[in-house]
Amino acid sequence: MPENYNISAGFLRSAHAHADRVFYSDRNLDVTYGEMGETVARLASFLCSGGRPRRVGILATRSFEAYAGILAAGLAGAAYVPLNLKWPEERIVVLLRSMELDALVVDANGADLLTPAVLHAAPDRIVIADGSRNVDARGGQRIVRLGDIDGEPMREPASVEADDLAYVIFTSGTTGLPKGVMISAGSLRSYLEQSRPWTCLTPADRLAETCDVTFDLSVHNLFLCAEAGASLHVLSALEMLAPARFVRMRDITVWMSVPTLISIMRRSGSLKPGIFPSLRLSIFCGEPLPAAAARAWAEAAPNGVVENIYGPTEGTVICMRQRLAGSGVFTPGRDIVAIGTPYATMEVAVLDARQRPVPDGTPGEIALSGPQLAIGYLNEPALTADRFREIDGRRWYLTGDLGMRDGKGIFHHLGRTDNQIKVKGNRIELEEVEAHLRQASGTDIVAVVGWPTIDGSAQGLVGFCNSALPAETIATSMLRTLPRYMVPNTIHVLDVLPVNINGKVDRRALLARLRESEENGDRKQEPSARTAEPAGAS
Amino acid sequence: MGEPTSARIRDALLSILSTHGISSIEEHERLFSSGRLDSLAATEVLILLETDYGIDLSDENFDILQIDTLHDLERMISSRETATGTPGNPGR
16 A cells, blocks of 8 residues: 555644644634544535545634644545635635635634625635634535534545645735745655654653744644644734733643744843743744844743744744854854754755856755755746756755855754745735835835844845836735735935946835934834734734 | 722723724733734733823733733722822823
8 A cells, every 4th residue: 555645644643642632722712633534524424425525725824724634634535725804805805716625714803804705706605613703605605603514524645645735825926926835745744754862852841832824934833733643822912012922821841933923022121031941943934034033032931942044934833943042153243043953855956057066155045855845836837837846856946045055064044035034924026015105106116125123133124116107006005915014114205316337226215214314313213123914924 | 999990990091992893802801912902902902001191001911912902901000199199190
């Protein structure tokens, strides 16, 4: 019999072995492995009622239904595709049309987004949370409540091969729409095998989940937690703004978040030495980890270790890590923690502009190769061919990240080769935002920059355009097509935008202008660093 | 204690909410966990609590879930005033 790569198999084993232990916990609800197992088995049977599903959408996050939907899709042998609840209606409709979903699982907050236009683009089978508002199906569509499903529960995981699609997670694109990264069941299996030995989860562990299921750090937590029989403690978006109490009251043992959460706590003064005695492992990912922030966290969690991990969604969550040990390993000149060394199964190279390896100590583009590489981008063969290249007989993913390997073989992150930035851990292609600014302002002369920069990370976006429309009107129409964290905090309408020698709008000159006006004490325009939510809360 | 404090926090909250397009709220309505308001609005409420009511946000046991409903907010502020015996500085 061929090996089964079903992604829910680990959960299923725990559902039997640890039936009475808590699997899922949020502010309102505790669900045991046994209870979750029953829900997942019934939901999977419904998902299979029209034949084996290929793709199941998850219009849910930070909820019992979100996790039930993911595990049930997996059990049924389908790929899961999370939809971001912060996407405006127009974007949900456009993306639903491209996803070719067989079913959709929706929590109570997601049900509020099921407008007639969304339902029109949605698949024929929809499961909504028991506490959802009433939703009227369109013709030919069936909407049931999770608790009302009464089919024969699915007890055996559907047979899945290594090359089958496990999930599609969307990240910012350059053309105006996000791109869907397709990860196979084999890549996920390989990721879990490499992540198990250093996380060492046991049934006694209590993991804090800070991320939405649209962010692939949630893949790490969910699947490692479930196979270990540990419990997943999900923070609400509100709890993310002051998370100390959550960790303390729940005796959390494993924390993972973007470094912005450290900044939020340091700003409020709540990150004090020794306040997290229960933490044995703290993991940061998604943006540069400032050395000072890492040290402050390490002092707050004196009984644990801090890990900085690195990797793009296209390489299945992460593939490099660096433990903060003793004086730690820092990146010279940037005062951030190094990104460390690769997983044993993954090869990491630093390449020049013609994709040839550069010597140690020389900056270049970080490229990845190995079993964790994505299948490619959903419905984007040209983009896939551009970023996933065959070099010397091997398949490589070009990350667009600038990096360097030092003489000890440790890798360092040095920024980006293109116009992708991270705002509080949210990956944003400036071109994507510019495409929407062009449309909203009715002009081609636009630019978007990340601003201000604190600890080497952008805290927000500022837009510039030459438009007849007032800035407020432009911002309002951008909110109709983009999630809030991608809409510039400030939009400057200028008569003339500086251009560079190629006639392109000069982002560098615009940044210099912002810096200048800040130095002149003109702070009233400063976009407060609080508008964008940390990644995971997006 | 209850009345004037309640009225004050209610007015202050409503003026924040009005800038986010919300004109009325129910006593037990969930403002943030319902998705009705985002983290920007939550941050504005936190700043209000810190500057006008002396709530200590650096307290590692600060329970942010108490700002999710008007009812809980009122309770948090009046219990704090009972505990310290001093009404918060209205600050305006």
